Amino acid sequence: MARLTLTESELSTEPGTNVTLRYTLANESETEDRFEVRVEGIDPEWVAIPVPVVKLRPGESLTESIHIKPPRSTESRAGRYPFTVVARSLETGETLERAAFLDVLPFELLSMEVEPKRQSSGYFTKQSTFGVTIANLGNTEVNVQLFADDPEDACTYQYAQEWVMLAPGQQRTIALQVQPRSSPLIGTPKLYGFSVSARGVDNPRLSASTQGQLEHRALLTPAALAASLLFILLAFVWYMLRPMPPEINSFAPSASTVQEGESVTLTWSTTRADSVVITDGDRIWAQLSPNGSIKVTVPRTLTFSAKAVNGVGQSREVKVTVTAVPPTQIPEPVIKTFSISPKSANVGDTLTVRYEVENAARILLQPIGLELPINLTQFEFQADKPGAIEYRLIAYSADGKATDARFKVQVDQPSQARIIEFRALQSGLPIPEEGVEPYSRVTLEWQVENAARVDISPGLGRVNATGSVEVFPERTTTYTLTAKDANGKPVTAQITIVVKEPPTAGGVRSDSGGGGSAGSGGGGG
Known part of the structure; x- marks a missing residue:
């Protein structure tokens, strides 16, 4: 049995606190x-449990946080959140629950x-739309x-919706x-800077603002237009000719840097070229496109030279060196x-692979x-499927x-039978650690x-699924309970009853057997 108590059942906090x-x-x-220990009813991301598993000795109590x-986000809505603190025994399965409330305070x-x-x-499109x-x-x-305004009051503002x-x-x-x-x-273009803002109706201290700009251009500037057109025309003619x-x-x-015998890609770009010529001293690649790339083999360290050519002449020579190193x-x-243990397991059991590998990248x-x-x-x-894997x-x-090694493991389906309890008592109490007297x-x-x-072995044979039996062991005996499901899959549990050694002085030790038994556990199970 266990007991769970909370210091308080109602909490309040502001998001982010x-x-x-x-x-x-x-x-x-x-x-x-x-x-x-866990918390149910509120977002798990909100909760931090420093000690999720509490270990207690008999009669011990512990206070944790x-x-x-x-x-601090919009998902943390203001309001009351009911939640439950749950403590579940990992030994007996007993579950304890205590309800509480969390009040999340509002923030704006x-x-x-x-x-x-x-x-x-412009002159014809005077109005501009902002979002x-x-x-x-x-x-x-x-x-x-x-709201919206500008320092010069030079513009008018109209919202599609003001509230x-x-x-x-x-x-x-x-x-x-x-x-x-x-x-x-x-006239010349004029730039108007304006501010847009929002203010809370119920809370005037709640506000936000940002800036925007509107550039208004006149229909034309004759002198500037004529000069610009003439300049552009002359510059274009000169550039083209x-x-x-x-x-x-x-x-x-x-x-x-590459290994000997590997390839590299040479890439180039030019201006005003009709073609490109590349050489490494031994080989020549001519009539290449003005902009492009070529893949070449590098048997040793090489220096590549490139020139661009057109009807006027050729460009200066550009060189690059590629260093080749032995592979x-x-x-x-x-x-x-390479081994896996155990060699026999059930589906869902944990298997341990042990290996020692050299010169491996994967x-x-x-x-x-x-x-x-x-x-x-x-x-x-985990073993995930049955069979001889x-x-x-x-x-x-x-x-x-690549290289490989193989290892076989026999994986069986686990038994559906379950041993809930198997214990030994003397006068209704657990067997003392020092053991019992012979024939007790x-x-x-x-x-x-x-x-x-x-x-149950030894000596008891087939018994009911639930029961008890009295035994009178002469010497230390280990009793084994074996339960098999409908498919014959077994599950076992053992109890060892330690029997004290009888005194040797003044008596004769009996060798008549391991003791008798009587009880209500006999019969088919």
Whole structure:
């Protein structure tokens, strides 16, 4: 038995702030127990339990803390949240629950953006439309009013909607029409900077603002227009007619160092070139495109030269060097040891693979496709299907070479039978550690479920699924309870009854056997 109490049943906090709940867990049973503690009813991301598993000796009690911190976001809605603190015994399965409430306090925060940041208007299109996006970043509903102005009062502003109601986490985009009060026919462009803001209706201290710009252009500027057109025309004619030699803008290999016999890609780009010529002293690649790449083999360290050519002439020579080094010899992988234990297991059991591998860049365990760490020598995994499974350990080197080793494990389906209880008592109490006197009366009690047959050995044979029997052991005896399900799959439990050695002086020791028995556990199970 156990007892769970809370220091308080009602907590309150603002999102982003931690609140601590203390609980006391007492073990009122006569055996040591471990309890798993968790919180249900609120987002697990809000909860931190420093000691998730509490270990208590008989009669011991312990007070621990649970930290609750809703994130400062719109998902942490203001309101009351009922939750439950649950402590479950890992030994008996006993579950304790205590209810509590968490009050999440409201907070208010606004965000504003205007898109685009800058618009332009002209003589015919005087009005420009901006999108004003306002977002409620708090956890409670707010009602805001929108405003807009500029320092010179040079523009007029019209919102599609001046009052906006926003739920937590909601954002809305409201159209804002901005128009200059004057629009000259001739003149230079003028830039108007304006501010847009929002203020809470119920809480005037709640506000947000952002900036935007409107550039208004006159219809034309005759002198500037004429001068610009003339300048552009002359510059274009001069640029198109001027004769110039080509230029190499870039010339580079894909790698500056390679192994002997490997390939690199030479890439180049030019200006005003008709073709490109590349040579390495022995080989020549001519009539290459002005911009492109070519893949070449590097048998040794080479210097590549490139020139661009057109009808006017050729460019300066650009050189790059690619260093070739002897190829690196990579040793083949070696599997020194490979084993899996146990050799026989049930589905769901943990298997331990032990291995020792050299020169491996990657280790794979098939047929389960498990990649094993190369810096470890053992790893655990679960048997997931029955049968005589042949596991294959494959070690790969850095250049892809592989070697393998095999190991077979017999995996069976676990028995459906379950032994709930199997114990030995003397006068209703557990057997003392020092043992019992020879021929003392000892009661064996058991309880089994999902069993087609139950046997106790030695000497008792087939028994009922639930029962008890009295035995009178002469010497230390180990009793084995075997329960088999409908498919004959066994599960066992053992009890050893220690019998004290009889005194030798003044008496004769009997060799008549292991003691008699009587009880209610006989019969078919």
